[in-house]
Amino acid sequence: MRTALATVCLSGTLTEKIEAIAAAQFKGVEIFENDLLSFNGTPAQARRMIEDLGLETITFQPFRDFEGMPEPQRSKVFARAERKFDVMEELGCDLLMVCSNVSPDALGGIERAAADFHELGERAAKRGLRVAFEALSWGRHIHDYRDSWEVVRRADHPAVGLVLDSFHVLARGTDLSAIRSIPPERIFLVQMADAPKLDMDYLSWSRHYRCFPGQGDLPIDDFMLALHATGFDGLLSLEIFNDRFRAGSARSVAVDGQRSLIVMLDELRRRTGAAVLDLPNLPSKAQCSGIEFVEFAVDERSAVGLEQTLTGLGFRKAGVHHSKAVTRWRQGNLNIVVNADKEGFAHSFNITHGTSVCALALRVSDARGTVERAVRLLDQPFQQPVGPGEMDVPAVRGLGGSLLYFVDHETGLDRLWDVDFKRIDDDFTGAGLTAVDHVSQSMHYEEMLTWLLFYMSLLDVQKMPVQTVIDPGGVVQSQAVETRDGALRLVLNASQSRHTLSSRFLTELFGSGVQHVAFATGDIFATVEQLKANGVDLLPIPENYYDDLEARTDLTAENVERLRGGNIMYDREGSDEYLQAYTKAMEGGFFFEIVERRNYRGYGATNAPIRLASQSRLASDPTPPTF
Ligand SMILES: O=C(O)c1ccc(O)c(O)c1
Numbered sequence: 294m295r296t297a298l299a300t301v302c303l304s305g306t307l308t309e310k311i312e313a314i315a316a317a318q319f320k321g322v323e324i325f326e327n328d329l330l331s332f333n334g335t336p337a338q339a340r341r342m343i344e345d346l347g348l349e350t351i352t353f354q355p356f357r358d359f360e361g362m363p364e365p366q367r368s369k370v371f372a373r374a375e376r377k378f379d380v381m382e383e384l385g386c387d388l389l390m391v392c393s394n395v396s397p398d399a400l401g402g403i404e405r406a407a408a409d410f411h412e413l414g415e416r417a418a419k420r421g422l423r424v425a426f427e428a429l430s431w432g433r434h435i436h437d438y439r440d441s442w443e444v445v446r447r448a449d450h451p452a453v454g455l456v457l458d459s460f461h462v463l464a465r466g467t468d469l470s471a472i473r474s475i476p477p478e479r480i481f482l483v484q485m486a487d488a489p490k491l492d493m494d495y496l497s498w499s500r501h502y503r504c505f506p507g508q509g510d511l512p513i514d515d516f517m518l519a520l521h522a523t524g525f526d527g528l529l530s531l532e533i534f535n536d537r538f539r540a541g542s543a544r545s546v547a548v549d550g551q552r553s554l555i556v557m558l559d560e561l562r563r564r565t566g567a568a569v570l571d572l573p574n575l576p577s578k579a580q581c582s583g584i585e586f587v588e589f590a591v592d593e594r595s596a597v598g599l600e601q602t603l604t605g606l607g608f609r610k611a612g613v614h615h616s617k618a619v620t621r622w623r624q625g626n627l628n629i630v631v632n633a634d635k636e637g638f639a640h641s642f643n644i645t646h647g648t649s650v651c652a653l654a655l656r657v658s659d660a661r662g663t664v665e666r667a668v669r670l671l672d673q674p675f676q677q678p679v680g681p682g683e684m685d686v687p688a689v690r691g692l693g694g695s696l697l698y699f700v701d702h703e704t705g706l707d708r709l710w711d712v713d714f715k716r717i718d719d720d721f722t723g724a725g726l727t728a729v730d731h732v733s734q735s736m737h738y739e740e741m742l743t744w745l746l747f748y749m750s751l752l753d754v755q756k757m758p759v760q761t762v763i764d765p766g767g768v769v770q771s772q773a774v775e776t777r778d779g780a781l782r783l784v785l786n787a788s789q790s791r792h793t794l795s796s797r798f799l800t801e802l803f804g805s806g807v808q809h810v811a812f813a814t815g816d817i818f819a820t821v822e823q824l825k826a827n828g829v830d831l832l833p834i835p836e837n838y839y840d841d842l843e844a845r846t847d848l849t850a851e852n853v854e855r856l857r858g859g860n861i862m863y864d865r866e867g868s869d870e871y872l873q874a875y876t877k878a879m880e881g882g883f884f885f886e887i888v889e890r891r892n893y894r895g896y897g898a899t900n901a902p903i904r905l906a907s908q909s910r911l912a913s914d915p916t917p918p919t920f
């Protein structure tokens with residue numbers, strides 16, 4: 294199989310796109326006609342640029358409104374095709390992709406279309422070129438791959454083949470079994486695209502919401518299994534029309550494409566046992582059993598404020614690093630690292646972003662295997678000098694340049710606290726916080742699918758449905774990725790409005806990052822009492838919320854009163870309950886959350902608008918608590 298990326302996936306000029314595609318280690322490129330039309334040079338110059346970067350143009354597309362035209366359009370369409378063949382010869386591309394006719398003038402009939410393709414095949418073959426036919430899911434007469442295959446079969450010409458585009462096939466829910474009996478050499482091109490489940494017309498869905506395999510909800514793996522059954526070993530390219538990709542970084546989207554292909558083909562290999570491509574062997578997705586620590590990058594001043602907050606939340610200083618200005622704060626199974634060192638990664642991070650979370654450490658079953666998988670997936674491994682006797686904890690770059698460390702028991706990395714730190718003050722009762730429940734990360738809207746794929750490709754996590762949350766300043770999209778057992782829960786937030794708290798946080802932080810960390814407790818009422826006694830200021834929740842809660846639930850007045858007294862919000866799904874409270878945001882917008890889950894799986898989405906409104910009100914307060 295030879296893989297490629299279509300220029301239409303990316304932002305920028307043709308030159309920028311080609312450079313990004315080459316940098317992401319693709320060997321092939323699909324040239325979209327518009328990218329060539331807007332290129333400031335001849336097709337021969339484009340060819341030189343493409344070849345100089347080690348790429349090959351695997352197809353030129355799309356050629357529209359071809360089959361089934363009555364005269365006089367029919368003659369014109371063939372003349373137009375000849376012009377495209379001229380361009381292709383100059384461009385160094387031998388395959389023209391023809392998508393099914395959408396013109397109201399088009400006449401139906403498989404036989405007529407087959408005759409047109411036979412003639413086009415004759416003309417192409419004379420020049421040593423080929424043509425391939427794709428059924429657009431909104432084609433006027435042909436919108437089903439079984440019909441486009443019938444056209445190709447009846448055209449009966451060696452220069453005429455089929456295009457299978459996973460979007461058009463899967464969006465319509467077309468039965469996949471007919472794919473299995475198509476002779477593989479008749480499939481000239483396979484285009485892969487995923488998409489989120491949306492209820493809209495095929496054209497709009499396709500032109501704006503496609504995404505890379507794994508980022509959406511279509512049954513891509515079933516499609517690949519059917520394709521695999523044919524013995525197909527030809528051209529496979531990613532063709533994504535997506536508004537966010539067009540606005541994002543071409544380089545990072547191209548890498549995402551490569552990453553998604555590797556994961557998709559690896560999945561196929563695992564399912565079928567077949568050798569796929571020259572794919573390197575990937576360690577399997579990391580099994581994550583929780584968050585070992587959250588690390589803050591601070592300076593001397595902000596360390597004081599953060600440590601006061603941690604103390605208020607029931608943490609105690611439990612360790613001091615042997616050689617660095619780094620302390621460990623502990624409570625239950627929870628570890629917070631406060632890094633005020635004057636050198637190294639956290640220091641640089643602090644200079645760029647201010648007081649913020651600079652790293653998360655995940656407990657996994659095989660830390661080095663996880664980084665090895667990350668490297669194979671083109672993630673960025675991270676290393677910094679390790680002091681004598683200290684542990685070298687493997688890491689990769691995560692969101693906003695932060696780090697994701699991996700700690701395991703098997704290779705003793707979980708001895709980190711005993712090796713790198715001097716233990717102190719181990720005996721205390723905290724405020725009942727037991728673990729990190731979830732971490733929420735705010736990012737640019739255009740990056741959201743990148744980070745979704747980053748986590749999904751590296752870790753054994755599932756993506757939850759996207760939630761749309763109303764903030765007083767606009768709409769926020771929120772998507773969780775989590776392990777099946779909930780040991781790891783990460784929430785990805787992004788907004789197109791500049792006025793939401795999520796977007797304002799990005800401005801304050803100078804980049805994407807962790808906006809809040811939620812801690813789990815087994816008894817939120819006791820925890821909140823303790824927090825109050827410790828002088829922690831919780832986010833006030835309006836009276837109206839509690840009046841409504843009393844009206845819409847069967848909670849007793851006493852229970853509602855308890856919630857009101859603690860500024861605790863409440864949600865329920867069936868008999869599962871969720872209780873949540875928030876600290877007031879720090880300078881910069883970071884905050885903590887306390888949650889008690891009673892079998893509940895969500896994140897209290899119904900409460901989010903009320904909470905965001907309260908936070909917005911306070912954000913206009915000139916004196917937020919400082920770190
Ligand atoms: O949206 C389109 O018109 C279009 C063009 C070419 C393709 O390969 C395709 O799948 C869709």
Ligand SMILES: [Mg+2]
Binds near residue numbers: 427458484532
């Ligand atoms: Mg297509």
